[in-house]
Amino acid sequence: MANLLRKPNLAEACVQDVAISEDSLLKYVGFKMLDLVKDETYEASLGKLEVCIVALTGRITVTDLEQTFEKIGRRASVFERIPTDSVYISNDRSFRVKAESDGVRVALCYAPSEQQRPTVLIPAEENSKEHRGKYSNQRTVHNILPDSVKTANSLLVVEVYTEGGNWSSYPPHKHDQNNLPAESFLEESYYHEMHPEQGFVFQRVYTDDRSIDETMAVENRDVVLVPVGYHPVGVPDGYTSYYLNVMAGPVRTWNFHNDPAHAWILDRK
Numbered sequence: 676m677a678n679l680l681r682k683p684n685l686a687e688a689c690v691q692d693v694a695i696s697e698d699s700l701l702k703y704v705g706f707k708m709l710d711l712v713k714d715e716t717y718e719a720s721l722g723k724l725e726v727c728i729v730a731l732t733g734r735i736t737v738t739d740l741e742q743t744f745e746k747i748g749r750r751a752s753v754f755e756r757i758p759t760d761s762v763y764i765s766n767d768r769s770f771r772v773k774a775e776s777d778g779v780r781v782a783l784c785y786a787p788s789e790q791q792r793p794t795v796l797i798p799a800e801e802n803s804k805e806h807r808g809k810y811s812n813q814r815t816v817h818n819i820l821p822d823s824v825k826t827a828n829s830l831l832v833v834e835v836y837t838e839g840g841n842w843s844s845y846p847p848h849k850h851d852q853n854n855l856p857a858e859s860f861l862e863e864s865y866y867h868e869m870h871p872e873q874g875f876v877f878q879r880v881y882t883d884d885r886s887i888d889e890t891m892a893v894e895n896r897d898v899v900l901v902p903v904g905y906h907p908v909g910v911p912d913g914y915t916s917y918y919l920n921v922m923a924g925p926v927r928t929w930n931f932h933n934d935p936a937h938a939w940i941l942d943r944k
Contacts (some may be wrong), residue, residue, distance in 0.1 A: 677700060677887055677889065677900075677902070678700070678900075679700070679880055679887075679889055679891065679899055679900045679901070680889075680891045680893065680897060680898075680899055680900075681693065681897065681898040681899070681900065682894075682897060683708070683896040683897065683898075685710075685896070688709055688710055688711060688715070688717070689707055689708070689709055690708040690709065690710050690896060691706060691707060691708040691866065691896070691898050692706075692707050693705055693706040693707070693864060693898060693900065695724070695785060695786075695787065700900050700902045701862050701864070701900060701902055702787075702862065703786055703787060703829065703861075703862045703923040703924050703925075704784075704785070704786060704862045704863065704864050704900075704921050704922065704923050705724065705783075705784075705785030705786070706782070706783065706784060706785065706864045706866065706898065706921055707782070707783040707785075708731075708780065708781070708782055708783075708866060708896070708898075709772070709779075709780065709781040709782075709783065710779070710780055711733075711735075711772070711774035711779040711780075711781065712774060712777055712779070713774050713775065713776055713777045713779075714773070714774060715773070715774045715779075716771055716772065716773045716774070717771070717772045717781070718769065718770070718771045718772075719769065719770060719783075720768075720769040721764065721765075721766055721767065721768050721769065721770070721788075722766065722767070723766050723767070723787060723788060723789060724766055724785045724786065724787060724788055725763070725764065725765045725766055725785070725786055725787075725788035725792070725827055725828055725829065725830055726763070726764050726770065726783055726784060726785050726830075727761055727762070727763050727782075727783075727784040727797075727819065727820050727827070727830050727832045727921075728761060728762045728763075728764070728770070728772060728781060728782070728783055728784075729759065729761045729781065729782040729783075729784065729819060729832065729834075729919065730747050730748030730749070730759050730760050730761065730779075730781060731753060731759065731780040731781060731782050731919070732748070732750055732751055732752060732753060732759075732778055732779065732780045733748055733751070733774060733775070733776045733777065733778045733779030733780065734746045734747065734748040734774075734775040734776045734779070735747060735748055735772050735773060735774055735775055735779055735781060736772070736773045736775055737762045737770065737771070737772050737773075738770065738771050739764045739768050739769065739770050739794045740768070740769055740770070740771070741794070742794050744760075744762055744796045745775075746775050747760035747762070747796070747798075748760055748775075748776075748779075749799050751778060752870075753834070753868055753917045754868075754870045754915060754917065756815070756836060757799065758799040758800075758802035758804070758817045758819075759799050759802075760796065760797065760798050760799050761796075761797040761819050761820070761832070762794065762795070762796055762797065763792075763794065763795045763797060763820065763826050763827055763830075764794050765788050765790070765791045765792040765793075765794070765827075765828065766788040766789060766790075766791055766828075767791055768791075768794070782866060782919055784820075784830060784832050784919075784921040785830075785921075786827070786828070786829035786830045786921075786923035787829060787923070788827075788828045788829060789828070790828050792826070792827070792828065795826050797819060797820065797826070802817045802818055802819055803817075803818045803821070804816065804817055804818075805818070808841075808843075808845070810940075810943070811840060811841050811842060812841060812842050812843075812845050812846070812940070813837070813838065813841050814835050814836060814837040814838075814841065814843045815835070815836045815837075816833055816834070816835050816836075817833065817834045817835075818833050819832040819833060819834065820832040820833075821833065821929075822927055822928050822929050827927065828927065829923040829924070829927055830921070830922075830923055830927075831861070831920075831921070831922040831923065831927065831929060832919070832920065832921055832922075833919075833920045834917065834918070834919045834920070835916075835917070835918050835919075835920065836915065836916070836917055837908065837910045837915070837916040837918075838910065838915055838916075839910050839911055839912045839913050839914045839915060839916075840910065840911075840912045841910055842907060842908065842909050842910070843907070843908040843909075843910065843916065843918075844906055844907050844908050845907045845908070845937075846907070846933050846934060846937040846938055846940050846941065847879075847881075847905035847906070847907045847933070847934040847937055848905060848906075848931040848932060848933045848934065849882075849903070849904055849905045849906070849931065849932055849934070850863075850922075850924075850929065850930065850931045850932070851882075851902075851903035851904060852932070853924075853925060853926070855926065855928070855930060856930060857930065857932065858930050858931065858932045859924060859926055859928050859929060859930040859931075860924040860925060860926070861922040861923060861924040861929060862900075862901065862902055862903075862922065862923060862924060863900075863901040863906065863920060863921065863922045864898055864899070864900055864901065864920070864921045865878065865893075865898065865899040865901070865906075865908075865918045865919070865920060866896075866897075866898050866918060866919040866921075867893050867894075867895065867896065867897050867898070867899070867916065867917070867918045868895055868896060868916075868917040868918070869894070869895045869914055869915070869916060869917070870914065870915045870917070871914065872895040873895070874894075874895070874911065874913070874914030874915075874916075875892050875893060875894050875895075875911065875914075876892075876893050876908050876909060876910050876911070876914075876916050877890060877891070877892060877893065877908070877909045877911075878890070878891050878893050878899050878906065878907070878908045878909075879891075879905070879906070879907055880899070880901055880904050880905070880906045881904050881905055882903055882904040882905070887902075887903065887904050893908075905934050
């Protein structure tokens, strides 16, 4: 059985750490979640990786040691439901993040990268917002780093809100075949938060041949890995789901394939 569900380590500043390596489940997606107190810093060298630094909550200053973006970040909680600021930095650079307030949560979203690109501030105002789905299949999306924006080499980053009683990433879809234009190969990670925080969601990850078929009770601050397969999320009544998606693969485009067994729901009147 694959270890797709990763629990948080709340005793450490690095609450989640999903590494990219030949020995891991993910070869294209890496993810870290940092909890920082005011004036605490985090530094790293990227090597052959690019990173999207998302100011999930609180205010931070980010530098690539050439450019500095001071006191970015827009919200005290993700459940304020407003977009936030991010910074993109490409390979062969170093970066430093400093917490300018308490309650800082920073998402570090990684993918392999060989072509160096400019460091870019992605302000909240540039996050496009969209409403997807109907009936009990509704969610709101903030596009931080979509494939329509040519900032990155590999990374795609979005955040999604789903109300209780709704399904998200639904009907079940996948993007695990390098078969363009019909489907692209993109690995994915889901970082979850719940409101109220004692809530949970259910996420299933499964393939057509069921070589992977796991259904997980996902709690606040868990990460779910999606190396391949369909990956729907169900949200119980009374709770709101937030998740941050990181996707990456050999081609930076999001073309997905719905599970034929469930695609019929899109044709309901």
